[in-house]
Amino acid sequence: MLVVQKYGGSSVADPERIHRVAGQIVALREKGHDIAVVVSAMGDTTDELISLVKEITDSPPDREMDMLLSTGEQISIALLAMAIRKRGRPVTSLTGPQAGIITDSVHTKARILNIDTRRLKKEFSQGNIVVVAGFQGIDQAGGDITTLGRGGSDTTAVALAAALQADLCEIYTDVDGVYTTDPRIVPEACKLNVISYEEMLELANLGAAVLHPRAVEMAVNYKMPLHVRSSFNTNPGTLVREVENMERALSVTGVVCDHNVAKIGLFNVMDKPGVAFTIFKALADEKINVDMIIQSAMRDERNDISFTCSTGDLKNALAVVDRLQTDIGADGYTHSDAVAKVSIVGAGMISNPGVAATMFKALYEEGINLEMISTSEIRISCVLRDKDAEKAVKALHKKFALA
Amino acid sequence: MLVVQKYGGSSVADPERIHRVAGQIVALREKGHDIAVVVSAMGDTTDELISLVKEITDSPPDREMDMLLSTGEQISIALLAMAIRKRGRPVTSLTGPQAGIITDSVHTKARILNIDTRRLKKEFSQGNIVVVAGFQGIDQAGGDITTLGRGGSDTTAVALAAALQADLCEIYTDVDGVYTTDPRIVPEACKLNVISYEEMLELANLGAAVLHPRAVEMAVNYKMPLHVRSSFNTNPGTLVREVENMERALSVTGVVCDHNVAKIGLFNVMDKPGVAFTIFKALADEKINVDMIIQSAMRDERNDISFTCSTGDLKNALAVVDRLQTDIGADGYTHSDAVAKVSIVGAGMISNPGVAATMFKALYEEGINLEMISTSEIRISCVLRDKDAEKAVKALHKKFALA
Numbered sequence: 001m002l003v004v005q006k007y008g009g010s011s012v013a014d015p016e017r018i019h020r021v022a023g024q025i026v027a028l029r030e031k032g033h034d035i036a037v038v039v040s041a042m043g044d045t046t047d048e049l050i051s052l053v054k055e056i057t058d059s060p061p062d063r064e065m066d067m068l069l070s071t072g073e074q075i076s077i078a079l080l081a082m083a084i085r086k087r088g089r090p091v092t093s094l095t096g097p098q099a100g101i102i103t104d105s106v107h108t109k110a111r112i113l114n115i116d117t118r119r120l121k122k123e124f125s126q127g128n129i130v131v132v133a134g135f136q137g138i139d140q141a142g143g144d145i146t147t148l149g150r151g152g153s154d155t156t157a158v159a160l161a162a163a164l165q166a167d168l169c170e171i172y173t174d175v176d177g178v179y180t181t182d183p184r185i186v187p188e189a190c191k192l193n194v195i196s197y198e199e200m201l202e203l204a205n206l207g208a209a210v211l212h213p214r215a216v217e218m219a220v221n222y223k224m225p226l227h228v229r230s231s232f233n234t235n236p237g238t239l240v241r242e243v244e245n246m247e248r249a250l251s252v253t254g255v256v257c258d259h260n261v262a263k264i265g266l267f268n269v270m271d272k273p274g275v276a277f278t279i280f281k282a283l284a285d286e287k288i289n290v291d292m293i294i295q296s297a298m299r300d301e302r303n304d305i306s307f308t309c310s311t312g313d314l315k316n317a318l319a320v321v322d323r324l325q326t327d328i329g330a331d332g333y334t335h336s337d338a339v340a341k342v343s344i345v346g347a348g349m350i351s352n353p354g355v356a357a358t359m360f361k362a363l364y365e366e367g368i369n370l371e372m373i374s375t376s377e378i379r380i381s382c383v384l385r386d387k388d389a390e391k392a393v394k395a396l397h398k399k400f401a402l403a
Numbered sequence: 404m405l406v407v408q409k410y411g412g413s414s415v416a417d418p419e420r421i422h423r424v425a426g427q428i429v430a431l432r433e434k435g436h437d438i439a440v441v442v443s444a445m446g447d448t449t450d451e452l453i454s455l456v457k458e459i460t461d462s463p464p465d466r467e468m469d470m471l472l473s474t475g476e477q478i479s480i481a482l483l484a485m486a487i488r489k490r491g492r493p494v495t496s497l498t499g500p501q502a503g504i505i506t507d508s509v510h511t512k513a514r515i516l517n518i519d520t521r522r523l524k525k526e527f528s529q530g531n532i533v534v535v536a537g538f539q540g541i542d543q544a545g546g547d548i549t550t551l552g553r554g555g556s557d558t559t560a561v562a563l564a565a566a567l568q569a570d571l572c573e574i575y576t577d578v579d580g581v582y583t584t585d586p587r588i589v590p591e592a593c594k595l596n597v598i599s600y601e602e603m604l605e606l607a608n609l610g611a612a613v614l615h616p617r618a619v620e621m622a623v624n625y626k627m628p629l630h631v632r633s634s635f636n637t638n639p640g641t642l643v644r645e646v647e648n649m650e651r652a653l654s655v656t657g658v659v660c661d662h663n664v665a666k667i668g669l670f671n672v673m674d675k676p677g678v679a680f681t682i683f684k685a686l687a688d689e690k691i692n693v694d695m696i697i698q699s700a701m702r703d704e705r706n707d708i709s710f711t712c713s714t715g716d717l718k719n720a721l722a723v724v725d726r727l728q729t730d731i732g733a734d735g736y737t738h739s740d741a742v743a744k745v746s747i748v749g750a751g752m753i754s755n756p757g758v759a760a761t762m763f764k765a766l767y768e769e770g771i772n773l774e775m776i777s778t779s780e781i782r783i784s785c786v787l788r789d790k791d792a793e794k795a796v797k798a799l800h801k802k803f804a805l806a
Contacts, residue, residue: 015458049478055418056482057489064488067496068481071474075452078471079459085467086460093470098546119546143501143522 002124003028004166006038006134006157010174011231012076013043015083021172021231022083025129029089034124036164038134038157039080041072062107066136066147070096073133073153081131091129094119096136097145101156103137109149110137112156115163132160151212158215162222169224171211172231177238178203178210180402181255185393190402192253193236196243199253200226202345202379207258216240243347251348251355252400257393261291262314262337263371263383264321265306270329278328279305282320288313292341292374292383306372308383311337339371340389343381344396356380362399366391405527406431407569409441409537409560413577414634415479416446418486424575424634425486428532432492437527439567441537441560442483444475465510469539469550473499476536476556484534494532497522499539500548504559506540512552513540515559518566535563554615561618565625572627574614575634580641581606581613583805584658588796593805595656596639599646602656603629605748605782610661619643646750654751654758655803660796664694665717665740666774666786667724668709673732681731682708685723691716695744695777695786709775711786714740742774743792746784747799759783765802769794 005025012018029035049068053060060068077093084091100116123130134153139146148155154171161169176191178200183189195203197220204213210228219226219240229237269275276295283290288309296304309317314337321333349355359380363370368391372383384392408428415421432438452471456463463471480496487494503519526533537556542549551558557574564572579594581603586592598606600623607616613631622629622643632640672678679698686693691712699707712720717740724736752758762783766773771794775786787795 015455018459052418052478052482053485056421056485059489060485061488064481064484064496067484067498068478071477071481074474074477075455075471078467078474079455081467081470082456082459082463085464086462093467095470095548145498 001033001167002036002164003033003168003170004036004038004157004161004164005170005172006153007040007172007231008153008174009040009043009046011172012039012080015079017231018079018083022080022087024231025084026087026089029129036120036130036132036160036166037080038132038153038160039073039076040134040153041069042076042079045072045075063144066107066145069147070133070136070145073135077131077133084129084131089129090127091131092123093131093133094123095133096156097138099130099132099160101137101159102140103146103148105139105141105144105146107144107146110139110146112137112148112159113140115159117163120160120164132156151214154212154215155218158218158222158224158226161224162218166224168227169219170227170229171215172229173210174230174232175210176230176233176235177228178208178240178254180253181393181397182257185257185390186397189397192238194239194241194243195253196347197240198378199345199347200240202343202376203254203256206256206341206343206345206379206381207260208254208256211240251352252344252346252402253348254345255393255396255400255402256343256345257389258341258343259386259389260310260312261308261339261341261383262311262317262335263306263308263339264314264317264333264335265304266321266328266330266333267304268302268329268331269305271303275328276305279321279324282324283309283317286316286320288317288320292372292381294372294374308339308341308372338386339383340386341381341383342389342392342396343379344400345379347378349378349380358399359396362395363392366395368392404436404570405439405567406436406571406573407439407441407560407564407567408573408575409556410443410575410634411556411577412443412446412449414575415442415483418482420634421482421486425483425490427634428487429490429492432532439523439533439535439563439569440483441535441556441563442476442479443537443556444472445479445482448475448478466547469510469548472550473536473539473548476538480534480536487532487534492532493530494534495526496534496536497526498536499559500541502533502535502563504540504562505543506549506551508542508544508547508549510547510549513542513549515540515551515562516543518562520566523563523567535559554617557615557618558621561621561625561627561629564627565621569627571630572622573630573632574618575632576613577633577635578613579633579636579638580631581643581657583656584796584800585660588660588793589800592800595641597642597644597646598656599750600643601781602748602750603643605746605779606657606659609659609744609746609748609782609784610663614643654755655747655749655805656751657748658796658799658803658805659746659748660792661744661746662789662792663713663715664711664742664744664786665714665720665738666709666711666742667717667720667736667738668707669724669731669733669736670707671705671732671734672708674704674706678731679708682724682727685727686712686720689719689723691720691723695775695784697775697777711742711744711775741789742786743789744784744786745792745795745799746782747803748782750781752781752783761802762799765798766795769798771795
């Protein structure tokens with residue numbers, strides 16, 4: 001069997017944890033499997049490097065950021081390889097470039113174009129465990145080091161697993177798997193044994209930090225099953241895989257809350273073609289990621305338009321809105337970052353009418369006011385006041401009997 | 404003009420120093436020169452990485468040590484490139500492998516085989532300053548990262564200068580240049596404006612830390628002039644170059660003291676062929692570097708044999724001697740690490756008979772006992788008691804009127 005494992009920064013944060021991970025890898029190797037291990041930078045390494053940069057310049061060139069930050073994973077792979085070797089197993093560490101991870105040239109957020117698996121296969125043929133630096137690759141054009149940006153190490157692991165046609169891709173993290181909701185908010189939250197790619201993608205997009213959406217997307221594309229589990233115990237985690245409709249027992253699989261949300265509302269915008277385009281084109285030009293967009297029912301040939309973005313983008317978004325206000329004929333605008341987005345996700349929703357009604361009822365019973373609502377086939381999200389978020393999550397978790 | 408500059412770890416130890424170095428590089432660039440800058444790891448980075456290793460294993464594989472330690476220079480080049488960019492100058496950082504520094508496969512002490520200058524020349528043609536990671540390369544066979552071992556960054560700089568046919572190679576360090584002796588011992592010590600390759604090589608071999616012997620050897624081979632100077636001021640430093648005999652004014656150029664010396668003496672060894680071979684072959688097999696070897700005059704068909712090694716090798720050397728004692732018929736052995744080696748160096752010695760006599764007289768006048776003596780064409784070294792070393796250096800510096 002060929003297994004790809006990925007260990008996050010908290011799993012290799014110090015020598016003691018590196019030893020624990022090494023022991024786990026060697027134990028699996030002793031069963032005769034080929035193993036490629038993808039690792040992130042140790043705990044705080046990346047933050048420490050970034051704080052050095054801040055003493056040098058406010059606007060580091062992206063290419064040099066990649067040159068700098070890629071050292072974090074390189075340190076991890078060398079130390080983990082040493083710990084494996086200490087246990088008597090042959091092992092080779094490989095940087096992203098050495099592992100053949102070829103990317104485009106967009107420094108700090110490169111995308112993987114291709115993986116040249118020759119070196120990896122050579123190492124396997126020599127009986128070596130391979131430890132690969134996550135988050136990094138080499139750009140095809142210039143031979144420069146690139147980094148993959150957020151979720152990069154998860155993505156490296158899934159891409160490697162796909163390229164090597166691995167039998168399994170295990171994502172080790174600091175939690176036991178994917179939960180019905182955040183156990184810090186709802187202690188009765190329970191771990192899901194299986195979740196479909198689509199549901200995982202919604203959860204990941206909604207901010208469930210356990211897996212990055214990019215990695216889930218790649219897993220969907222290559223039909224690569226992922227096992228999300230803890231590096232601190234041997235409990236089985238959550239299997240992310242294709243799930244047949246027949247198997248879907250629950251209409252709702254999980255409840256997610258995202259506090260990194262800000263809301264902007266424009267009053268009495270002119271109701272004519274091109275107004276929405278004007279607003280959202282201007283926001284896109286400023287690289288502001290807009291999440292929910294709501295246009296209210298028309299009254300007097302005027303609309304209210306509301307949208308959400310991340311709290312970090314709020315300031316820039318307000319500048320755009322302020323500049324456009326006259327052009328689009330708005331009476332004014334309002335904004336708030338004291339809001340949160342609470343969502344329920346479940347592939348079973350499609351075949352269960354009334355899920356939305358049940359959700360709104362549960363929130364109504366708690367006296368929670370909904371500011372915005374948006375839905376997808378397998379998700380319903382509500383924007384509500386920040387202070388109501390925890391109460392909302394608890395109520396929904398209970399209402400949908402997820403415990 | 405094409406200039407290669409090398410900055411050691413203390414010159415780039417923190418962001419403030421990195422800024423200072425960047426300013427200096429940009430000032431030179433503004434004169435229109437092409438510049439390749441070689442940098443070491445920042446101050447304590449290497450030590451910090453090694454202390455992590457100690458928590459992982461006692462016997463790290465050499466390949467993985469190189470993977471780990473090469474990150475130190477990679478961090479430096481990225482930060483220095485950022486600091487140069489902040490001053491508005493186009494710049495590219497390159498790891499050793501990217502800079503085309505091709506080595507053999509002897510990890511942790513690789514030797515440079517060749518430099519593929521294509522990438523460097525391309526960067527120059529685009530008007531970029533190039534910042535290269537010292538101390539590292541890529542092995543021709545496996546495409547793995549190698550490090551060059553002690554003196555590696557100096558060697559990288561000289562090799563790059565030779566390969567690029569640079570007009571000048573500047574070695575920036577934390578002292579003003581090469582001194583007649585250690586100014587910490589003799590405050591009147593003065594900086595040499597010019598020194599010949601041969602003299603510099605002897606001084607470097609004798610432990611004058613300012614330049615590593617490997618780098619000096621390479622400079623000799625390629626007739627590359629080196630300018631050794633301080634990164635903390637703009638004083639002219641010491642030029643290391645070919646010096647015609649006519650120019651040699653001084654018989655003695657410098658006085659060096661090395662405390663990292665231990666002495667072993669074997670009594671009454673059998674005087675028959677092969678005895679010396681037996682001893683020194685066995686020591687070489689244990690990778691013990693023997694420096695001076697003295698065999699006393701024969702008496703009763705027996706010899707005394709003494710040799711020196713580094714204090715770090717003493718324990719292993721004693722084990723070898725103890726094992727061989729019976730085979731070589733020695734009566735016993737003695738050892739001490741309370742000794743030091745004091746040397747005078749000067750190309751003018753060749754044509755100045757009596758230099759040795761003057762040296763011994765100076766030491767006699769101070770009542771210093773000599774335990775071992777060894778000479779080369781341009782060097783005389785004496786092993787004496789550790790506690791006499793400082794007095795010896797002062798006396799010799801004065802006697803040869805070096806101040």
